[in-house]
Amino acid sequence: MNMQQKRFFLSENEIPTQWYNIQADMVNKPLPPLNPKTKKPMKPEDLFPLFSEEASRQELDQEHAWIDIPEEVRDLYKNYRSTPLVRAYGLEKALGTPAHIYFKNESVSPVGSHKLNSALPQAYYCKKQGVTNVTTETGAGQWGCALSYSAKVFGLEAAVYQVKISYNQKPYRRLVMQTYGAQVTPSPSMSTRAGKDILTHDPNNQGSLGTAISEAVELAMTTPEKCKYTLGSVMSHVSLHQTIIGLEAEKQMEMAGEYPDIVIGCFGGGSNFAGISFPFMRHNILEGKKTRFIAAEPASCPKLTHGVFQYDFGDVAGYTPLLPMFTLGHNFMPANIHAGGLRYHGAGVIVSQLLKDGYMEAEDIRQTEMFKAGILFSRAEGIIPAPESCHAIASAIRHANICKETGEEKVILFNLTGHGLMDMSAYDQYLSGSIQDFEVNEEDVKRNIDALEKIL
């Protein structure tokens, strides 16, 4: 009978009051974003038309390692933070591994995922500078739910473009956004120039984060002063906000009397991975610690393991700044996997640089492996994880199984980004044996990258 402590919480006055900006500590700083027309490096003020001023400044801040979390945001963080750090005794037992497995349970946020960590400050900064409307894209809907709620709390109107396949496959998340009061449009739509261009060429286009970003960016750019664009991953300021996860986890691991050997996050644009990793990676950079950091990406959209490091657009239409990133090409159209939140062609600039410099690793994981991991986890720990989070679980299981072979008691920490209670139809398909595996088509990627080189 194991009566050791399972869950670790911080009291409200122990919750970190600053985010960690790894850019300040990086040996090789990320290359600057480029203006898509002039190809010149962009300054914070060049981003003001798109993002809030504060988010724009944070985006390019390579100086300050610690950035204050506004009091208004800290107050709302307290509605769900600290999130528990959990020792996964059930999973360890199910695997028969000597590894110590911990997960940070971000699924307990009111919107069901870590996305709220950045939606709250982004909405707050918009409100603070007098903006009245916010817009964004969403895949599976986790980010859209977070932004819709955050907009409501700060009295802003939210317009969300949701990737069409998710809009149809996952109606519940759309209903959550509508319950919070947001306007939700399936993307590509006929309501923007970018959407029209796509739909007139390809009427059955099911959308991707790239198409939805184009539409949201267009809406913001054509509604000056009043409407700002926000987004849920990729950008450096989003990763910054997500470091609250790792900063809490660092204190909580200390309460558990351990330090991770391996830190794992699933990987779409990189923000949750950054959030759980950077506060620990800091000690690798500054003190020479040897923790391994593993990004778990879907085999069907493997920008880190199969992409190239190159300047690329963040969206399909080419509206966004050019960013130096690992990418499959902005025209890459991923297979219709169930982890909608990971269907993005590129990686954030910070994680891209860190991967290039050897500070982190990446693994690609197929759908069937990740669902198998999700079912095992749900039966062992009770929590049904989002398909996105299942990638991190699958990777944690891989490494726990290696420990079983070697007998090593490694400490593995992964981020449970969200619950899968709104993804049950995906589990249904897996349980009934009708889930397909997709691998990336290498020729598609090459064609995309070649096309990209001609643009640049």
Add this chain to the structure above:
Amino acid sequence: MNMQQKRFFLSENEIPTQWYNIQADMVNKPLPPLNPKTKKPMKPEDLFPLFSEEASRQELDQEHAWIDIPEEVRDLYKNYRSTPLVRAYGLEKALGTPAHIYFKNESVSPVGSHKLNSALPQAYYCKKQGVTNVTTETGAGQWGCALSYSAKVFGLEAAVYQVKISYNQKPYRRLVMQTYGAQVTPSPSMSTRAGKDILTHDPNNQGSLGTAISEAVELAMTTPEKCKYTLGSVMSHVSLHQTIIGLEAEKQMEMAGEYPDIVIGCFGGGSNFAGISFPFMRHNILEGKKTRFIAAEPASCPKLTHGVFQYDFGDVAGYTPLLPMFTLGHNFMPANIHAGGLRYHGAGVIVSQLLKDGYMEAEDIRQTEMFKAGILFSRAEGIIPAPESCHAIASAIRHANICKETGEEKVILFNLTGHGLMDMSAYDQYLSGSIQDFEVNEEDVKRNIDALEKIL
């Protein structure tokens, strides 16, 4: 800017190690259950064919005020307990009330509701005595999810009869049960004698908790030794297990430096209401405190406000013991409201006696009022509540609004039993204006009660 503490947690060693059995302290004890054939009072051993032996003993224990929680159950409680006690500053602000509103957030359990508190011990006691299979009924599916997971953790097979209307309206909860490995059958079904009787008389019968209980009880009774029946409310041992909620809340309210003037729980069979109330009611009984306890029931199934106190069956077929309860008659077929978990004709024997003796009150609430309350709450606090829980929220709002009129700073505590993330289609109907209100048909009730009097 409010930086006061919002959420209160107990450390793992502060989590209560005993449940509170109010029967021992009640002035008028509940009348005994009667054998449905002989009409003679039943002893614990008479319940052994149906329930685990330990649950049977707890059911009729009027002696011990404190009952030890088994270590195996305490260990699993730690996966999600203590649940947070939350000061609802957002809701207070939205209402402009001077009242202090607190809620106990049971929605953070891995299965999304308080039901796990009793599913774990019920499954454990079955396992302990060598049973291999468990069966139960479920309405909206919250109890079924809890039992399915609990069975899995203790290596038992679970067979769940789900009320047909919920099985069809809420496929996601069924999928959760299946993901945990349970077998789920819509009730009434043709797989039992009770189900066949109903369906051959009324082929379109959409089921109720009463029909599903009949089927599960029949399965248990026809599978002696190997299969036991478990249930999610009504019975006294279920209420006992749920007192973990109020026992934690008592310590947490102390941390907040307050004591509730009003305690509110939604009401189906009474177990969550009992759970949040009894530990506080103890001080009314023993020390003459004057806290008010309010059961919030649906206007369409109002056993406490419109029923009679009388011996009745727990199920439609008349398989269960006769219980002294407030009831609408075991043949009462409630309207198809969205709070599937509250569609039950009777109330548990303890709460029935306490209502009769004036220790508690009841309020009936219509669907439109409860959804309105749920939306207000979700936009203010971020959490989308289950329709069942919305009844408690609606009642809390009523009393907070009274405080607004009188200027009183009353302390209101309610139990948030579960989240509504799997009930989004119900919210959709409310938001699109297609929700109907149902009131009970008094003549139906009278006819049922008259019929009952003839049986007894």
